[in-house]
Each structure stands twice: as C-alpha cells, then as structure tokens.
Amino acid sequence: MNEGWVVVYFDLQYYGRxxxxxxxxxxxxxxxxxxxxxLVLVPLATLFHSLCFLLDYLLFPRLWRQQVERPVFIVGHAxxxxxxxxxxxxxxxxxxxxxxxxxxxxPSLLQKKLIRALGRVDAWLGGPCLRRLKAWxxxxxxxxxxxxxxxxxxxxxxxxxxxxxxxxxxxxxxVPLMHRIDQFHVDQMPARKRRRWLHHYRECVKRQLLLxxxxxxxxxxxxxxxxxxxxxxxxxxxxxxxxxxxNPHQCIPSTLKLLEVSWRGKGWTPEQYxxxxxxxxxxxxxxxxxxxxxxxxxxxxxxxxxxYRELTSRPRATVQAIYRALELPYSDSFDAWLLxxxxxxxxxxxxxxxxxxxxxxxxxxxxxxxxxEFERYGWPxxxxxxxxxxQQGATA
Numbered sequence: 001m002n003e004g005w006v007v008v009y010f011d012l013q014y015y016g017r018x019x020x021x022x023x024x025x026x027x028x029x030x031x032x033x034x035x036x037x038x039l040v041l042v043p044l045a046t047l048f049h050s051l052c053f054l055l056d057y058l059l060f061p062r063l064w065r066q067q068v069e070r071p072v073f074i075v076g077h078a079x080x081x082x083x084x085x086x087x088x089x090x091x092x093x094x095x096x097x098x099x100x101x102x103x104x105x106x107p108s109l110l111q112k113k114l115i116r117a118l119g120r121v122d123a124w125l126g127g128p129c130l131r132r133l134k135a136w137x138x139x140x141x142x143x144x145x146x147x148x149x150x151x152x153x154x155x156x157x158x159x160x161x162x163x164x165x166x167x168x169x170x171x172x173x174x175v176p177l178m179h180r181i182d183q184f185h186v187d188q189m190p191a192r193k194r195r196r197w198l199h200h201y202r203e204c205v206k207r208q209l210l211l212x213x214x215x216x217x218x219x220x221x222x223x224x225x226x227x228x229x230x231x232x233x234x235x236x237x238x239x240x241x242x243x244x245x246x247n248p249h250q251c252i253p254s255t256l257k258l259l260e261v262s263w264r265g266k267g268w269t270p271e272q273y274x275x276x277x278x279x280x281x282x283x284x285x286x287x288x289x290x291x292x293x294x295x296x297x298x299x300x301x302x303x304x305x306x307x308y309r310e311l312t313s314r315p316r317a318t319v320q321a322i323y324r325a326l327e328l329p330y331s332d333s334f335d336a337w338l339l340x341x342x343x344x345x346x347x348x349x350x351x352x353x354x355x356x357x358x359x360x361x362x363x364x365x366x367x368x369x370x371x372x373e374f375e376r377y378g379w380p381x382x383x384x385x386x387x388x389x390x391q392q393g394a395t396a
Contacts, residue, residue, distance in 0.1 A: 008050040008107070009165045009200035011193075014181050015042070018171050021180050030267065034175065042166070049164040052108035056207060060109055066206045066214055071236050072096070072326060074221035075229060076244030077287040079254040081308040083149070084345065085244055086221035088319050090155040091341065092334040096219040097212040101156040107164045109207040159222040161204045167197055169224055173262050176273035184227035184283050187290065198228075198235035217328075226287040229294040233301055240326040241301060243291045246308035247379045248366050252284045256361075281361050285369045302326050307377060315345045 015038075022034050057063055072089070076082045090098050106112050122129040133152065141150045150156070162168050172178045186194055205218050225232065232239050259280060263273045295303050304325035311318045316338045323330045363382035367374055374381060 008046060008053050009196055010046050011166045011197075013193075015166045017180050018166075018175070018177065021177050022175060025175075046164065046166075049107060049111075052110045053203070056109045060210065062214065063109065063206060063210055066210045068202060068205050068209065068218055068236060070238045070240060071205070071218040071220065072240045072242065072328070073225060073229075073232055074219075074242045074244065075225045075291055076223060076306075077226065077246065077248070077251045077255070077284060078223040079251040079258070080223070080244040080246035081306070081311045082221045082223055082244045084315075085242060085306065085311060085319075085322070086219065087155055088315060088338065088341065088345070089219055089322070091337050092331070094331065094334070095217055095329060097209050097216040098155045098219040099158040099161060099208055100152070101150065101154055101160075102152040103208065103211075104156060104158065104160040104163070107161050107204045107207065109211055112207070112211050155219075155221075157222040157224075158205075158220045159201075159224055161208075162197070162201060165197070165200045167200075172276065173259075174266065176263050176268055176276035178276035178279040178283075184224055184286065186228040187230035187294065188227075189231075194231050195235070198231050202235055223287065226291050227283070229291045230298075233294070233298055239301060240328075241291070241295065241303040242322050242326065243295070243303065243305045244308060244311070245288070245305055245373070245377065247377070248284070248288065248370055248373070249363060249379070249382055251308075252281070252361065252366060255284065256280060288370050288373055312345065316342045 019035075019038050022028075022031060022038060025031050028034075074082050074086050074089070086098075090096055102115075103112055106115060119130070137152050160168055160170065163170055167183060169183055172181065172183070186197060189197075205220075209216060209218055226243075229241065232241070256277060259277065260270075260273070263276075292305070295301060302325060304322055306318060306322065316335075319338055320330065320335075322328075367381050373379070
C-alpha cells in the first residue's frame with residue numbers, strides 16, 4: 001500500500017500476532033468469542049471501513065484539499081493529567097477540533113455524517129434512541145468514572161481511531177498481550193511501517209477536521225503517543241506538543257492498577273498478565289524519557305512540559321502558559337469559560353486507590369531509572385526516606 005491510497009490501512013503483521021496468541025490460549029473460556037471477533041467481525045469491519053474511506057473521497061471532494069495545519073498533541077505518562085489538559089483545551093471550541101469517543105469507532109467521514117443525520121431524525125422524534133444510548137452509557141461507564149471520566153460524548157484518546165487499522169491498545173486491554181505487540185515504540189519502528197501508521201492516522205484526522213468545518217486545529221491526547229513524538233513531528237512538521245509530567249511514584253502504580261482492573265474484570269489472573277505488566281513498567285520509564293529526548297533533538301518544535309501540580313492547582317494560569325508556548329490564539333470568551341471551570345477543577349479528587357507495594361516495582365528502581373526527573377521537579381524520594389528510617393531503626 002502506498003501513501004496515495006485512500007482505503008483503510010490494515011496491519012496484517014499485528015493481526016497475525018494477535019490471532020496466533022489467542023489461538024494458543026486453549027484453556028481460556030473467552031477464546032471462541034475472541035476468535036469469532038478476529039476471524040469474522042474484524043475482516044467484515046475492515047471491508048466496511050475501507051469502502052466508506054473510498055466513498056469519502058468520492059462524496060466529499062473537499063477532502064482532497066483538506067489540510068492538517070499546526071496540530072496540538074498532548075502526551076504524557078498515563079494518569080499524569082493528560083485528560084484534564086485535553087478537556088480544558090477542548091473547551092475552546094472556536095479553535096480546536098477533536099474526536100468524541102463515539103466518533104473514534106467510525107473513522108470515515110461518511111459514517112460520521114450519517115450518524116449525525118440519524119441523530120437529527122431521532123431528535124425530531126423526541127430522542128428515544130438518545131435516551132437509550134445515555135442509559136447504556138451510564139451502565140457501561142458510570143461505575144468507572146471515578147477512575148477515568150469516560151462517555152460516548154466526551155473528548156477522548158484519539159489513537160483509538162486507529163483500531164480500524166488494527167493498531168490500537170484495545171486488544172491489549174481485552175487480552176494481556178503487551179509482550180506480543182508493541183504499539184508504543186513507534187519512533188523506533190522501521191520507517192516504512194511507521195509512515196504507514198502515521199499516514200492512516202493523518203487520513204483519520206483530515207476527516208474529523210472536515211466534519212468540524214475544516215478550519216480548526218486538531219487537538220489530540222494520548223499517553224501511548226509518548227513513544228510517537230518523533231513520528232508525529234515527521235508526519236506533521238508544524239506540530240505543537242504539550243507534555244504532562246507527574247511524580248512517577250503516583251502515576252506509574254496508578255496506571256498498573258488501572259490495567260489490572262481491566263484485565264481482572266475480564267477474568268485474567270495475575271499469572272496470566274504478569275508479562276504484560278512487566279512490559280508496561282518498562283514503557284512507563286520510556287514515557288518520561290522519550291518525549292524529552294525527541295524534543296531536545298527538535299528544539300524548533302513549539303512545546304512545553306507541564307507540571308501536573310501546576311495544572312491541578314492553577315488550571316487557568318497553566319492553560320494560559322500552554323497557549324503562549326504553543327503560540328495559540330487566546331480569546332476572552334475562552335478565558336471566561338476557564339475562569340468558571342477553575343474552582344471545579346481545583347476541587348477534583350479521585351477515589352481510585354493503589355499502592356506501589358502491590359507490584360514488583362520498587363520506589364528505589366523508579367528513582368534510579370528517572371533520577372534526572374526527580375531532580376528537575378523536586379519530587380520527594382521515597383527510597384531515601386526508607387533508607388533513613390531503616391538506619392534510624394538500626395541505631396535505636
């Protein structure tokens with residue numbers, strides 16, 4: 001497939017790896033259902049998305065001319081404030097275009113327009129379908145919103161739009177196979193594969209921009225894109241990047257716990273997901289290292305490293321700093337909206353409980369791997385505190 005094609009790109013290599021792995025899980029009760037998805041539903045969905053992608057260029061000729069100019073990418077380790085930053089910036093609807101969660105399942109412009117048209121018909125009939133969707137949304141996501149505020153109508157991680165290409169972390173959430181497929185280290189991928197992934201992603205972004213009028217700035221957020229920063233700059237030379245940074249003693253165990261909640265909810269045991277959890281631990285370290293290394297090599301790319309503590313304690317001032325660093329237009333109406341949001345965001349808290357003691361990973365290893373970051377941000381060092389307490393106990 002060359003970059004001139006307009007059908008959906010599909011990663012056959014990753015598809016084969018997932019299929020072989022699921023096929024090998026002879027004792028897993030979910031194996032027949034997952035094989036049905038892989039062998040029947042995935043090929044059918046791929047054909048459908050490819051047809052719609054092709055029709056997009058026939059039915060919407062403006063798509064040939066649609067540009068993706070100066071997109072903004074929010075990256076950072078999971079649980080580091082990327083969602084908060086994304087949704088604060090998404091409040092500037094006059095400036096930004098972004099994916100809502102439901103839109104990520106329908107990468108084609110034709111699909112999105114048809115669904116919006118059906119929504120208008122439903123509204124004319126009194127909204128029976130919308131009421132059912134909202135009830136489903138609450139049943140499905142409501143019990144997890146203390147962990148991550150998810151809804152069909154929220155701005156969401158736009159890497160999920162790549163699922164049509166079989167390039168999405170969703171498979172690794174359904175089946176713990178992060179040790180089988182790597183969707184993080186895109187910057188280190190062979191150039192041809194990397195460019196195909198990013199070309200497909202760009203095609204999806206073009207469609208979303210045109211859906212939202214064609215003249216806005218694409219706004220993206222995804223923690224997994226910490227490993228894509230170089231590829232993003234290669235595909236979007238005028239990209240602007242905000243990197244969220246949080247104390248790894250907080251965000252690393254929180255992320256590991258979130259993955260555990262997902263896997264345990266699907267019936268996997270700690271022994272079955274242990275390898276994937278170890279891979280995620282290594283990815284956690286790279287989530288801090290890779291953006292800083294890539295941006296140091298691309299000093300002309302407008303960027304800003306955002307301290308999670310600043311974002312949560314001074315959200316309005318922090319967003320203003322992001323706008324200045326990324327050279328974004330800042331309006332009085334958006335400032336008024338931010339001001340109204342500030343008290344609510346300062347009062348935000350989470351009931352999601354986790355502990356580093358639940359994992360093989362130790363505080364001393366975190367501090368050893370990310371020592372420069374601890375120095376840079378002045379985060380407290382737990383390992384040093386533990387050593388001091390042990391020495392006091394020994395001399396008592």
